[in-house]
Amino acid sequence: MKTRHSLLVLFCCLLFAPLSFAQSGPEAHSNDGQSNFDRAFYDIYMHVASTDVNVALRAADSLYRVSTTDIQQVRALMLIGEMHRRVANRDSSIYYAERAIRIANNAKLYEWQARIYGALSTQLREMGLLNKGAHYLALGLKAIEHIDNEHVVWQYKGLSLQESGHYALEKQDFSGALADFQQAEVFLKKLSESPSTLFMLAQNHERLGLCYLELGRLDSSRIHYERALELEPSPGTAESPVKGLIYTGLGLLDIKDNQDSNAYAYLQKALHIAETTEFPSLKIDVYEALAAYYRKAGDLEAYTKYNDLFLATQNQYNQRNKGYVDEVFTGVEANFAKVSASNRLLLVFSACCLVVCGLGFLFFLRRQRKQRRRFKEIIANLRNSRVYTTSVDPVENIDLVVDDGGEEPVADHPREVVSESTRIELMDKLTQFEASHGFIEKGISIAVLAGKLNTNTKYLSHVINQYKGKDFNTYINELRINYIISKMESDARYLNYKISYLAEESGFSSHSQFATVFRGIAGMSPSTFIAYLRKEEKDVDERSLVS
Known part of the structure; x- marks a missing residue:
């Protein structure tokens, strides 16, 4: 073990x-x-x-x-x-x-x-x-x-x-x-x-x-x-x-x-x-x-x-x-370097600070570039698709086996636990669930969703894992974050709302939970993402005035 x-x-x-x-x-x-x-x-x-x-x-x-x-x-x-x-x-x-x-x-x-x-x-x-x-x-x-x-x-x-x-x-x-x-x-x-x-x-x-x-x-x-x-x-x-x-x-x-x-x-x-x-x-x-x-x-x-x-x-x-x-770690390391260097000669102390600051600045620039690229990718994908779910590759054809009893075909695959018709039905229902924004309902769980879709948690978990490519929690969190990003991108009023309101709007139970999930999916904090959106909006307005 x-x-x-x-x-x-x-x-x-x-x-x-x-x-x-x-x-x-x-x-x-x-x-x-x-x-x-x-x-x-x-x-x-x-x-x-x-x-x-x-x-x-x-x-x-x-x-x-x-x-x-x-x-x-x-x-x-x-x-x-x-x-x-x-x-x-x-x-x-x-x-x-x-x-x-x-x-x-x-x-x-x-x-x-x-x-x-x-x-x-x-x-x-x-x-x-x-x-x-x-x-x-x-x-x-x-x-x-x-x-x-x-x-x-x-x-x-x-x-x-x-x-x-x-x-x-x-x-x-x-x-x-x-x-x-x-x-x-x-x-x-x-x-x-x-x-x-x-x-x-x-x-x-x-x-x-x-x-x-x-x-x-x-x-x-x-x-x-x-x-x-x-x-x-x-x-x-x-x-x-x-x-x-x-x-x-x-x-x-x-x-x-x-x-x-x-x-x-x-x-x-x-x-x-x-x-x-x-x-x-x-x-x-x-x-x-x-x-x-x-x-x-x-x-x-x-x-x-x-x-x-x-x-x-x-x-x-x-x-x-x-x-x-x-x-965070770079900033923590710099602060402790200052503490441990307090008893050293002034020249050594200054040199260390310069090195730390230089490295910190380089890390800052690298992070800014990375966040900017990620922001552009998110906005580009949103404008191209205008959907709140991530794309899923088409399911490959699977050979089916039908027994002599005339029962519904079952996929001949060791990992397949639902029939083809059940899978198609569940995928259609998930599409409707996404379009209706049911994912922003507070307290949504795999058991609750299974009840809404008239199926069981085993089948639903299997379909989401195999055909959405993720577990249930990740599936719901991505839908919620993409939903609120779309709201912010299409309606400038959302850029002035408090983070706690955005969390509530997208179905999260707390400010901190929303911020953590947002950072994990978008690669930056909600406030940083909003700052990029505001800057882009300002740039568009300035170009409009020039033209």
């Missing part, structure tokens, strides 16, 4: 959150203000975020506004960044980490410098930037040298070894990862018992369970997964993504052990947590595991459903990571 990348994303939660709960000594709780802050912080991170990330984000922002010390501001900023990271908003997550590291550096908060560098290491590792991630992990270890409190040092060293284990897992070095997580446990066991310590140990046992699972040592794997479940401190009414990972691992173990009923029960628990917490990486793991379960069970319809969900969620997650690498 291959290592699932999405199982490797929770270290960032542990790197700064549990450390946030643990204080440097008794003096940390010497006043009610600090205790109230700690309680609010813990409640937002462990409970509110497990049920509604958007509510947690607003609460974290409020916590920042009432922060009175440098440490409180840093912690609140990192909490806000973590909420953005949970929904894969990489640029926002890094932005708040930047603000936090500036405060930590100015106030000489070495402990928090180490934590933030560690969080950045995790972010970069998740995007595949392993060398850069390892660089920031080394900076964190250097910052921890200034700290005398052995409790804090043990925490950070334990978590750093966990991060080293994640790097080994990325390289599929399971034996190396196992050794790192075993060493991490030595440091974590030295800590006094607290919810944050239990949380870290639970995560570590979950990682050990994964390593043993990948190495084929199923009995050892089960021992660690069950130990992780015992240690995980979240209450049943507000279960954390870590518990979702534990249930997923136990489900996969039971699939291997042919204990199908146990596997189903564990995976249903994991699914509930994944869809409650809206943690994209956990959803990817759970959907993939459920697809494996139903494939083994021979349930084609359920397998297709969860395999489609797995592919769609993974694609969206990867697109967000790619957008961040293309548009």
Whole structure:
């Protein structure tokens, strides 16, 4: 079984959150203000975020506004960044980490410098930037040298070894990862018992369970997964993504052990947590595991459903990571270069800044040209076709087999699951659905659309996958984005509407969801696209005046 990348994303939660709960000594709780802050912080991170990330984000922002010390501001900023990271908003997550590291550096908060560098290491590792991630992990270890409190040092060293284990897992070095997580446990066991310590140990046992699972040592794997479940401190009414990972691992173990009923029960628990917490990486793991379960069970319809969900969620997650690498990382790198160069000679500092600025300007020009080309392509395609769907190549002729019973011909193809007449009927109905703009209806799902078209989700999913060339979510999102682009291009009033109105008009439930999907399809943000449209409109008006 291959290592699932999405199982490797929770270290960032542990790197700064549990450390946030643990204080440097008794003096940390010497006043009610600090205790109230700690309680609010813990409640937002462990409970509110497990049920509604958007509510947690607003609460974290409020916590920042009432922060009175440098440490409180840093912690609140990192909490806000973590909420953005949970929904894969990489640029926002890094932005708040930047603000936090500036405060930590100015106030000489070495402990928090180490934590933030560690969080950045995790972010970069998740995007595949392993060398850069390892660089920031080394900076964190250097910052921890200034700290005398052995409790804090043990925490950070334990978590750093966990991060080293994640790097080994990325390289599929399971034996190396196992050794790192075993060493991490030595440091974590030295800590006094607290919810944050239990949380870290639970995560570590979950990682050990994964390593043993990948190495084929199923009995050892089960021992660690069950130990992780015992240690995980979240209450049943507000279960954390870590518990979702534990249930997923136990489900996969039971699939291997042919204990199908146990596997189903564990995976249903994991699914509930994944869809409650809206943690994209956990959803990817759970959907993939459920697809494996139903494939083994021979349930084609359920397998297709969860395999489609797995592919769609993974694609969206990867697109967000790619957008961040293309548009944000250069600016982050420049800012940290300035911080690290602050103690160098003025001449070296100036030279570095010039190089960074020059490279940044070149990247900016390249991105502008790329966006401009993409804008022209979109507008040209729109004016040529004046349809809201992407073109589909004609279906090749398929030899049909008719049995002696005179039943409807069925395509002689191992992947064909619907008859030719059903396919044609569904394609016609989809064309009508697109023309009527039914895709802008809020809450549209494959089940809802199947009901409207008087078919079932299995047939509909197959037709969209095979003949539209995409999964259901991508199909709907592309229709919506092309629809609103057409509105903006044909009606100049739309260029003055707020992004939230455009999101509502095209069927999206939120501003942020619309912006993310728009960027993934158009290759730029809605505001950038509108700016190009305004410029084009202005150029046309000027040419008209000249002529």
